[in-house]
Amino acid sequence: MIITCPECTSRFALQRESLGVTGRFVRCARCLHIWFQMPADETEPAFTPQPTQNPVSGQLPSLSMDFKPKNRLWTTAMTLSFVSMAVLLALVVKKDWISTTFPQTGVYYQKIL
Numbered sequence: 001m002i003i004t005c006p007e008c009t010s011r012f013a014l015q016r017e018s019l020g021v022t023g024r025f026v027r028c029a030r031c032l033h034i035w036f037q038m039p040a041d042e043t044e045p046a047f048t049p050q051p052t053q054n055p056v057s058g059q060l061p062s063l064s065m066d067f068k069p070k071n072r073l074w075t076t077a078m079t080l081s082f083v084s085m086a087v088l089l090a091l092v093v094k095k096d097w098i099s100t101t102f103p104q105t106g107v108y109y110q111k112i113l
């Protein structure tokens with residue numbers, strides 16, 4: 001299949017299988033832009049180059065597929081902060097239940113709240 005960089009409109013030949021079923025991040029070899037590429041829709045008509053035209057796939061640079069997305073650290077940090085906020089919120093909302101169930105926590109609640 002042929003994919004197009006949304007940033008610089010460079011086109012790349014790509015094995016559909018390398019995207020898997022759910023797609024994956026790819027990086028443009030020309031402008032280094034990273035985007036998530038879904039495998040082409042099966043209902044899309046197959047790309048058939050005309051014999052009279054130059055086939056584009058022969059001169060296309062290869063895409064680099066072995067890299068880690070830049071935002072993985074950011075995603076992890078966001079997940080951790082979201083979980084922390086959820087725990088803190090639960091501690092505040094369920095204050096009465098927690099202090100009744102675990103009476104020893106009442107001392108800490110008195111200091112904090």
Ligand SMILES: [Zn+2]
Nearest residue numbers: 005008028031
């Ligand atoms: Zn590009």
